[in-house]
Amino acid sequence: MKSTRAALLAVVLSGALTVTAACGDKKDNESSAPASGASTSVQVSPSADAKTELADAFKKVSGVPLAYTATTETGTVSSAKLTGSSDPANKANSGKMTITAQSQNIDAEVIVVGTDLYLKMGLPLPGVDPKKWMYIDGSKTSLSKLGLNPDDPANIKGINDALVTVEKTGAGAYKGTLDLTKRNLPASSAALIQQMGAAAKSVPFEASVGADGYLTSMKMTMPAAGQVPATSSVSTFSDFGKPVTITKPAAAEVQPAPAALLAQFA
Structure with missing residues (x-):
């Protein structure tokens, strides 16, 4: 039972940190999605500064169907890798996750449609058929603890509010800092940020933008928060x-x- 509890904690911890690192749930204005499979060029004014260019890339991704990966390394405590796809128009997200904690590897699959969450875990749980999906009513729980927001499946809305400094380091390459205290986050993530102290106001990041103007990757290094070690995350x-x-x-x-x-999602 102790290992089961630790594994469940790893799921929650990885999810909470992933959603915090990936930007939370405060809303930006959405860009319209391109036609299926289309690639639309972005006309950037020569006078536009790096911060504006990167902000435009975040807005362009928001609301568009896409595939994603997210990896998180929380010191030596746990790591997680999530791969999946999202359909913001239908508030839907699906993904497969591998979590490593206390020398245990745990595989999980997640489907979110609206506020309905379905979860499979490669972990023995009393009274649970491992071949079936476990149902969680997201309207009565906190989906953000799994790093999945039905209103923002890619977890990218609102990051522009947190941009502090942005420097263009090459073609489609940027680096800078974020002030995570400026985010509208779920209580669990907000509590972690509060424990980071002043470091939460200057979190370093690197980002890449494709030739068509879409954000293609983002790397962040989160400071330690109380009992949670420093965390690195990469999303593509x-x-x-x-x-x-x-x-x-x-x-x-x-x-x-x-x-x-x-109880872990209460």
């Missing part, structure tokens, strides 16, 4: 505007999530 984005189909599992493949798991 691709397949902008390509059709994404994410559906709920059939009823016969679903079971209620156990109370112990639901």
Whole structure:
């Protein structure tokens, strides 16, 4: 039971840090999605500064179907890798996650459609059929603890509010700092940021923007927060505007999530 509890904590910890690093849920104005598979050139004014260029790249990604990867290294405590796709128009997200904590590897699959979350974990849980999806009613819990926001599947909205300094270091390459205290974050993430102290106001990042103006990657180094060691995260984005189909599992493949798991998302 102790290892199970630790593994569940790793899921929550990795998710909380991922959503914090990936920018939270405060809303920017959304850009319209391009036609399926289309690549639209961005006309950037020669006088536009680096901060404006990067802000435009964040806005362009917001609201567009895409594929993503997100990796997180939390000191020597845990690591996580999430790969998946998102369909913001339908508030849908699907992904596969591998979490490593206390020498344990845990595989998980996630489907989010609106506020309905379905989860499979490669972890023995009492009374749970490992072949079925566990259902979590996101309207009664905090989906952000898993790093998944149905209103912002790519976790990219609102980052412009936190930009402090931005420097262009090459073609499509940027670096700078973020003030995470300026974010509108869930209580769990906000508490972590508060524990970072003054360091939360100057978090370093690196970002890449493709020739078509979409954000393609972002790397961040988060300072230590209380018992949580310093954390590094890397997110990549691709397949902008390509059709994404994410559906709920059939009823016969679903079971209620156990109370112990639901408590982690309270």
